[in-house]
Amino acid sequence: MKDEDVCLLVDNSNTRTKFALGSRTGIEGLRILPTQGLSVAAVQGVISTWKFNRVCICSVVPAAMMVLAEVFKAYPVLRVSEVQRTQVDFSTYPGISTLGEDRIANALAAVTLAALPVVAVDMGTATTFEVVVQRGACPSFAGGVIAPGYKSYAACLVSNTAQLPEHELVAGGPAIGRTTLEAMSAGVISGYAGMLDALLDGIERELGERVQVVLTGGDAAFFASMLRHPAMLVSDLTLRGLALAAGLS
Numbered sequence: 001m002k003d004e005d006v007c008l009l010v011d012n013s014n015t016r017t018k019f020a021l022g023s024r025t026g027i028e029g030l031r032i033l034p035t036q037g038l039s040v041a042a043v044q045g046v047i048s049t050w051k052f053n054r055v056c057i058c059s060v061v062p063a064a065m066m067v068l069a070e071v072f073k074a075y076p077v078l079r080v081s082e083v084q085r086t087q088v089d090f091s092t093y094p095g096i097s098t099l100g101e102d103r104i105a106n107a108l109a110a111v112t113l114a115a116l117p118v119v120a121v122d123m124g125t126a127t128t129f130e131v132v133v134q135r136g137a138c139p140s141f142a143g144g145v146i147a148p149g150y151k152s153y154a155a156c157l158v159s160n161t162a163q164l165p166e167h168e169l170v171a172g173g174p175a176i177g178r179t180t181l182e183a184m185s186a187g188v189i190s191g192y193a194g195m196l197d198a199l200l201d202g203i204e205r206e207l208g209e210r211v212q213v214v215l216t217g218g219d220a221a222f223f224a225s226m227l228r229h230p231a232m233l234v235s236d237l238t239l240r241g242l243a244l245a246a247g248l249s
Contacts, residue, residue, distance in 0.1 A: 008052040008075075009242040010068060012038075012059035013102060014125035015218070017068075019046055020236075022056070022243040027236060038064045043071045056080070056246040058101035058238065080104050083245045087111055088132060089140045103144065105241025106130050106216065111139045112244070114212035114232060119203060121196070121231070122238070123217035125149045131203055131211070142207075145199050150219045154188045171226070193226040200229045 009027065011018040017038055019031045031046045055072045058080040059065040069077070080101040088107050090096050102122065107130040110120035116139055120130040129145035148156070170185045177183025204211055213229050216237035224233050234240070243249055 004053075005248075006052040007243070007246045007248060008047065008050065008055045008072075009239050009246070010055060010057040010059075011102065011105070011238045011242060012057065012061055012064050012068060013238075014061060017043075017064065018239060019043075020239050021050060021052060022239070022246060022248050024248055027239055027243055030236070030239075035061055035064050038067050040067055040070055043067065047071075054078070054246070056242045058105045058242060058245075060100050060102055078246060080242065080245045086245065087139060089135070089138045092135070093141050093143060095143075100128070102238055103128055103130050105238045105245060107132050107141050107241070108244045109234070109237045109241035110214045112240070112249070113214055113234060113237075116212075117142075117207055117209065118212045118214060119200065120214045120216065120237060121200075121220070123150060123215065123219040123223065125152065127196070127217070127219075129199060129203070131207075133207065145203075147195065147199065150192050150223070153192055157184065157188060171222070190226075193223055196223065197228045200227075 005023060007022045009020045009022045012035060015035055017033045017035050020027050021029045033042055033046055054076045056078045057068060059068065081104065086108055088111055093099065106120040106122050110118045110130065111132050117131065117133040122128045126149050127147045131142040131144055132139050133142045171189050173182050173185045175186055175190065177186045200211065200213065213231040214237060215224055215231045215233050216235060220233055224231055
């Protein structure tokens with residue numbers, strides 16, 4: 001990157017920690033580490049060839065954030081939760097002090113990609129919905145939904161039953177399963193897609209209008225074509241929100 005103001009963007013989620021370089025010319029150089037067992041040495045190895053002058057982080061894993069704080073102690077570090085001025089008004093949300101930083105970043109990015117009202121759906125270890133509406137002249141964060149992630153949802157079926165086998169489930173099968181695997185696939189895959197649509201239906205009923213949907217996260221591409229609601233697939237939504245929080249867009 002030729003831009004002198006280069007910010008390291010760090011998205012620390014429950015499963016993966018993503019690193020990318022952001023500047024006013026864009027985001028590039030995605031690198032990923034598993035969050036479990038994240039270490040100072042591993043992070044230093046990932047960023048060793050990069051040059052940047054500041055860091056913007058969203059983190060939902062306190063233990064991993066301690067590692068990141070140690071690595072970046074010599075740099076100016078901005079946490080997304082510390083951002084005061086953005087394109088989205090969060091002031092009317094009563095639970096702002098407990099709002100996950102990834103959820104803030106997703107809301108920031110979603111309003112730049114779709115007309116309001118917009119719902120950003122992040123399908124990771126947990127699946128989160130961020131609802132942004134128009135209130136006056138400014139987009140406003142209305143709230144959201146937190147549901148189990150698909151893999152957590154699927155694992156629950158096997159881990160809490162005595163006889164259901166652990167198999168790779170298959171999408172696109174019958175609604176009425178004729179084998180145990182077909183029945184599990186219908187309940188887990190079709191059932192999960194149905195839950196997503198049902199939650200979006202509820203959001204639309206409460207708002208009294210249709211919403212635009214932006215999907216991101218590790219399971220987003222798998223489910224995008226199964227939803228009744230049209231959705232835009234944006235793999236780097238959280239990183240885009242980090243860049244906005246850092247003032248790069």
